[in-house]
Each structure stands twice: as C-alpha cells, then as structure tokens.
Amino acid sequence: MSNKKPTLSSTRQAFGDTLNLMASKNKNIFVVSVDLKSSLKLSKFAKKYPNRFIECGVAEQNATAIAAGLAKSGKTVFLCSYSSFSPAINWAVIKQSICYNNCNVKIISAHSGLLTSAYGATHQMLEDIALVRVLPNMEVFSPCDAIETKKIISVVANSKTPAYVRLVRPDTPLFFDKKLSFTIGKSHVLKKGKDITILGHGPILHSAFQIHNQSLAKLSLEIINCSSIKPLDSKTILKSVKKTGRLIVIEDHQKIGGLGEAIAHLLLENNLSPKFIHLAVDNQFGQSARHCQELYDYYNIGIKALTSAIKKIIS
Amino acid sequence: MNLFFSPQTKKLQKLSWQLRQDLIDMSYYAGHIHIGGSLSALDLILSVYLSDIFNFSQNKRMRSPPVVDASKRTDDNFILSPGHTCPALYVVLAYLKYFSKVELKNYNKMGSILQGHVSKDVPGVLYSSGSLGQGLSFASGLALADKLDKKSRYTICLTSDGEHQEGQIWEALMFANKYKLNKLINIVDCNKYQINGSTQDIMPLDDLAAKYIHFGWTVKEVNGHDFNQITKMLKLAKQSDRPVCIIAHTTFGKGISFMQYDYNFHSLDRLTDFQYKKAQKEIKNHLK
Structure with a gap:
C-alpha cells in the first residue's frame, strides 16, 4: 500500500463531461434541471443543447413528473439535482411517475453523504440509498470515483430502465481501475x-x-x-x-x-x-x-x- | 340553457346515462369504488373521447395490441390525474372497445387490469396515477416533448378541484406557462367535494379562474354536464397560443339523487340492495 498522494477528481465534472459527449451522438438525451446547472457541471450542455435542457426551477416534484413525461415520449432523461432533494422531496413522484410507470429517467444526485461537509445536516444526504433501493424497477449505482462515474453514465444512458446514480460534492481520489468496464449488476x-x-x-x-x-x-x-x-x-x-x-x-x-x-x-x-x-x-x-x-x-x-x-x- | 341540441349532443347525453348505469353496476358488484368523483368526471371524459374533437382512433379494436411506444403513437394524449376516478375512464374505454366490457365486472378484482386506481396496463391508458397532483406535470412533459418534436398532438389532462391543494399542481402551472405549452389542455373537474367534506371547508380554492389567469393560462368555464358547452370550449381550446384550463363545474355524484352533494360517496364500500334499485330506477327514468 503506497503513501503516494492520490489524484483527486470530481464525479460531478465527470458526469457533466460524459453527458455532453454522449449528447452529441444521441439526440434523445435530455436534461431536466432544478436550478443546479452549474453545480452538476451542465452549463456547457445547456448552452450547446438549449432545446434539450429543461429548466424547471426549484420544483423537484414537478421536474420529476416532467422527466417521466418526456421519457414516455421516447427521450432518455437525466433528472439532475442533489440527493437531499431528489429522491427526498420527490420520492412519491419517483415511485409513481417514474418507477410504476417504468419511464426511462436517470436520477443523478450530487452532494450525497457526509462529504457535503460544510453544508450541515440538511444537505448531508444519508438516506438516499434506502429511499431508492426499495423501489421496484429502479436500479441504484454509486460510483467510487470520477473514472467509474464516466463508465456508469455511459452505461445508463443506453439502458431503458429507471436508474439512480449517487454523486458527491468534493473532488475525490481516483482509484477505479481504468481497464475495468462497468456492467450493471457487477461488482x-x-x-x-x-x-x-x-x-x-x-x-x-x-x-x-x-x-x-x-x-x-x-x-x-x-x-x-x-x-x-x-x-x-x-x-x-x-x-x-x-x-x-x-x-x-x-x-x-x-x-x-x-x-x-x-x-x-x-x-x-x-x-x-x-x-x-x-x-x-x-x-x-x-x-x-x-x-x-x-x-x-x-x-x-x-x-x-x-x-x-x-x-x-x-x- | 341550451334549447337546441345537436344530434351529437343528444347521443352523448344518452350515452352518459347508459355509462352511469355501468358505474352503478360496478358500485354494486365491486367491494369498493370511488363513485362520487367518477360520476362528476364522466361527461368530461366522454366529451374528450367521443366528440370527434380529438383523435383517439388507434387502439379501438380489441384485437390490436395497444401502441405503447410513444414515438409510434398518433393518438392525442389523455391523462387522468386523480387516479381514483378511473371507473369513469374504464366505462368510456370499454364502450370504445379498448377492452371487453365484461372486464368491468372484474373491477379491482385480483388479476384484473382494472385496478382501483388507473394503471397503464389498461389498453389506451398512458399513465398510472393515484397519488394526487402528479398528472398535470406528466402531461406537461408529454406536451413539451411534442412541442420540441414539432408534433401536432394535443395533450388533455383531467384534474380535480380538491387535487389543487397539492403544491405540485402550481409548479406545473408555472412550467406550462414558461414553455408556452399551447397544446396542453387541463380540464378541472370542479365537483366541490373531497373525501372528508366540501372543498370550500377543507381548503378553499376561491377564484380558481383568476389564479390560472395569473399563472399565464387561457381559462374557460363550463357547466361540466352540458355537452354543448363542453365540446364548444374544447374546440376553442385548440386555438389557444397558451396552455388552456377548462374549469368544469360539475355535480358530485351526478345523476343519483342520494349521492349528489354527499361527500360520504367519495369512497364507497358497496351499494345496498335498496340503494342499487333506487339508483337503477333513477337512471331508467332518464333513459326513457
């Protein structure tokens, strides 16, 4: 085990960059935002694809069913927020509008866990996995670093089921083996x-x-x-x-x-x-x-x- | 009062009473039903599906499987937001042969497609609902996708007045205004009652029309049991450059004297033999 200082990188940046890249090839990729564009590293996406960037304001419940409605129309929708709000404020909407209706929405939630250290208790989401893993049809992923985030986002963008991806606020150490590929249901x-x-x-x-x-x-x-x-x-x-x-x-x-x-x-x-x-x-x-x-x-x-x-x- | 009825209006009126009979049968045979709101919403759903204003032609034949892939659908969209009033939708869809009418007898029976709150497993149904306040947002998502894809499809959502106590409805109103969803029509079934009393007592909506107008919507008000008025407004609604709200003033428990204006019939375990006979007789009088 080495004492070398690990390289740090942002899972949010990895998400934003990957989605941007995928969106250039896949015109069906949509983002539903709740005024967290810059935090989720989606400013470029919003600028490049204004018609596919749907800003709902700080209204998570509406945003969640909007995402489901877009998905029902054939779009691959990324609903992007913080885990303290999504899946918290909008849980019943996720259950009914996304999961029960089996809509192709990917819930991307940053600022999870105690890693959101400065923000305090209300923004340190420690219950999100419990909330989403209980839902039928929902897949749940928690990447260990920015490298794995990229791989997970590329995979879920091509799947057809509801999924939850847990991201964090700070830059974190890179330690996922670049050569490994991410497969749903594989550790x-x-x-x-x-x-x-x-x-x-x-x-x-x-x-x-x-x-x-x-x-x-x-x-x-x-x-x-x-x-x-x-x-x-x-x-x-x-x-x-x-x-x-x-x-x-x-x-x-x-x-x-x-x-x-x-x-x-x-x-x-x-x-x-x-x-x-x-x-x-x-x-x-x-x-x-x-x-x-x-x-x-x-x-x-x-x-x-x-x-x-x-x-x-x-x- | 409308003195001149078109043949279509006459047809819808007669059908309305026939389908009310189906609803009463369901109330007698099923162990539980939300009947008050179903009776108030029926004429609105009938108008959407049977007035030829909108296109609901694709799934009519039982033998053809429902087209669920949205990109391949050509029909207009109908979303029932208060999922508990699904019996009204079921009787209309059964009449249109989306599924066999026999299935109505199996309403909320184990294994039946006809659940106690509407599910997308029912042919012709796009959206499963039950938790109030979500349908208008979902409908807005559909309408936005169509607008961006430059499709001419209309999305009609039915909401209830009591449901407007949910904050999400107001989030959706802001959204539809922002994105100028001019092919979105929200019909509000204002029957003025909810599970434990009158909407006025529980949480007054006051001037709903004014609220919608302030949220940037086009607003029309109609008598929700007058097919002339409803169909006229639905036609007008298609001309709007903004999202449209049709506030439909309806009668809770419409058509059955002892149910009307009585919130105890919001949710009903079963009609008694006496109630069933009385309701049947009242409907028969209208069908004479």
Whole structure:
C-alpha cells in the first residue's frame, strides 16, 4: 500500500463531461434541471443543447413528473439535482411517475453523504440509498470515483430502465481501475485478498486502501467496489465472503436501509454467517465541518474506525 | 340553457346515462369504488373521447395490441390525474372497445387490469396515477416533448378541484406557462367535494379562474354536464397560443339523487340492495 498522494477528481465534472459527449451522438438525451446547472457541471450542455435542457426551477416534484413525461415520449432523461432533494422531496413522484410507470429517467444526485461537509445536516444526504433501493424497477449505482462515474453514465444512458446514480460534492481520489468496464449488476474486486472482505460504495471505499497500520501489515484484504447496489452482484460478494469468512461493509450512508443491510440480507438468505461489521452512520443526523475527515471520524466511518474494525474482526 | 341540441349532443347525453348505469353496476358488484368523483368526471371524459374533437382512433379494436411506444403513437394524449376516478375512464374505454366490457365486472378484482386506481396496463391508458397532483406535470412533459418534436398532438389532462391543494399542481402551472405549452389542455373537474367534506371547508380554492389567469393560462368555464358547452370550449381550446384550463363545474355524484352533494360517496364500500334499485330506477327514468 503506497503513501503516494492520490489524484483527486470530481464525479460531478465527470458526469457533466460524459453527458455532453454522449449528447452529441444521441439526440434523445435530455436534461431536466432544478436550478443546479452549474453545480452538476451542465452549463456547457445547456448552452450547446438549449432545446434539450429543461429548466424547471426549484420544483423537484414537478421536474420529476416532467422527466417521466418526456421519457414516455421516447427521450432518455437525466433528472439532475442533489440527493437531499431528489429522491427526498420527490420520492412519491419517483415511485409513481417514474418507477410504476417504468419511464426511462436517470436520477443523478450530487452532494450525497457526509462529504457535503460544510453544508450541515440538511444537505448531508444519508438516506438516499434506502429511499431508492426499495423501489421496484429502479436500479441504484454509486460510483467510487470520477473514472467509474464516466463508465456508469455511459452505461445508463443506453439502458431503458429507471436508474439512480449517487454523486458527491468534493473532488475525490481516483482509484477505479481504468481497464475495468462497468456492467450493471457487477461488482469489482479492486484488490484480491484472503483474510477479510472489505466492501463498500462511493469514494469512502478509498479508505480501505489507506490502512497503513504496522500491526495489520501482514493481513491480506480483499477490497470490493460494490457500485451496483441494485442489482447486487451476489456471485462475487458470496464468493469472497465464503473465502474470507470476515466482512466489513463501509458506506457514507445511514446503517438503516444502506448497502450493508442489503448485503446482510443476501448473506442470511444464502445461509452464510461470516463475522460482520457495518460501518455507517448510526441513526444520527450529520453536522457542519470544515473537513469531511472530521465527520468521518466523529461518526465512526473513517480510517480510524476501519482500522479498529479490522482489528476487531480478525481477533 | 341550451334549447337546441345537436344530434351529437343528444347521443352523448344518452350515452352518459347508459355509462352511469355501468358505474352503478360496478358500485354494486365491486367491494369498493370511488363513485362520487367518477360520476362528476364522466361527461368530461366522454366529451374528450367521443366528440370527434380529438383523435383517439388507434387502439379501438380489441384485437390490436395497444401502441405503447410513444414515438409510434398518433393518438392525442389523455391523462387522468386523480387516479381514483378511473371507473369513469374504464366505462368510456370499454364502450370504445379498448377492452371487453365484461372486464368491468372484474373491477379491482385480483388479476384484473382494472385496478382501483388507473394503471397503464389498461389498453389506451398512458399513465398510472393515484397519488394526487402528479398528472398535470406528466402531461406537461408529454406536451413539451411534442412541442420540441414539432408534433401536432394535443395533450388533455383531467384534474380535480380538491387535487389543487397539492403544491405540485402550481409548479406545473408555472412550467406550462414558461414553455408556452399551447397544446396542453387541463380540464378541472370542479365537483366541490373531497373525501372528508366540501372543498370550500377543507381548503378553499376561491377564484380558481383568476389564479390560472395569473399563472399565464387561457381559462374557460363550463357547466361540466352540458355537452354543448363542453365540446364548444374544447374546440376553442385548440386555438389557444397558451396552455388552456377548462374549469368544469360539475355535480358530485351526478345523476343519483342520494349521492349528489354527499361527500360520504367519495369512497364507497358497496351499494345496498335498496340503494342499487333506487339508483337503477333513477337512471331508467332518464333513459326513457
């Protein structure tokens, strides 16, 4: 494990750039915006394709059904907002107008998790995965970095089902293997190991590569990027857990309703009971901080907490 | 009062009472139905589908599967936003042979396409609804797509007055105005009642027409049971350069004396034998 400082990059920029590129080839790509054009890096798109950039103002419920109506007319619609608002304010509209009506809308939501550190509790969305993964017809993806964001956006732009893609505010470390391709329902083993499976989604998974504790140096960690939260890659996950017998799930989300819960369910249904630790926010709201690492430490989902969890699970 | 009725108006009037009979049958046989709003909305839906003002020809024959791919559809769009008044839509679609009339007997039965709130599984239905306030936004999305694609299709949405308590409706009004959705027509079924009382008591709408006008819409007001007026306004609505709202003043529970103006008939478990016979008799008198 190297001490080299990782390159940082923006998942939002990756999204905006990819969509711009795809829109030049695919005239059916539409954006429905709720006045977050610049934040979602869509200013270029709006300028280049004014007819395909639909600005709804800060009215998420209307925007969501507008997106569904456009999709019903054959468009591939990207509904772009922050996760604190979409899927929060508009959840019933997502359920009925998008999911039940099975409309081809991609919900792109930035500013997820405690990574929105400075904004405080109302803008640190920790419940979005719970809200969307429960919905029939909905696929749920959480890219670990900007490279994977590009790959996920390219894939969902060509699929025909409702999907949710979770993005974050800050620039985050690049660690997805460029050579890997993203497939719906497929997880990636980013590092092979045999002692402990560490599984997570989003930029927080990078902390698994930052364990530099001397006493743990001999441990062999298997690190799995579970960006396809729904559908889950049960094959890869079960195979790894069967091998290691120890599983730590880490996520910047509430414990309740998060990926960890989905994994625990998967394990139980397959009669597996490995040693299991779920590192996630435990029934609390967030708060402002200058650096997200302060929050990760406070809510016990940072590198310190992961190090303790590894020690505990191996003992 | 209209003293001169066109043959078409006469036909629609007669049909309206025949279909009211279907609705009453459904109220007697099904375990549950939203009957008050269905009876108020019926004449509006009938006018949309049967006045020859709009194009609903594609899916009429039962044997041809419904065309769901929007890009291949040529029909106008109809969106029922208050999904609970679907029995009124079902009886009209059954009359038009979108599906077999026999299916009405299976309304809200397990396995039937006719759910208690309208679903897109019903031939001819574009949008599943039930959660109030969403339909007008969805209709606006359809209308915008057509406008950008330079299609001449009209999108007609039916909303209810009570539904206007949902904030999303007002979001949609601003949107339709911004994008000048001149082929969007929102018919408001103003029956003045909702599940627990009169709309005036629960949350008054006051001057709805003025509100729509301030939101940039063209507004027409009609008696929602007068086919002459409704069809005239629907024709006029096609001429507008802005989105159109037709405020249709209707009677809650229209046509059945003991249901009219009684909000307890918003949601009904089942008609009693006595109520069923009385309702049948009243309808028969109108069909004489």
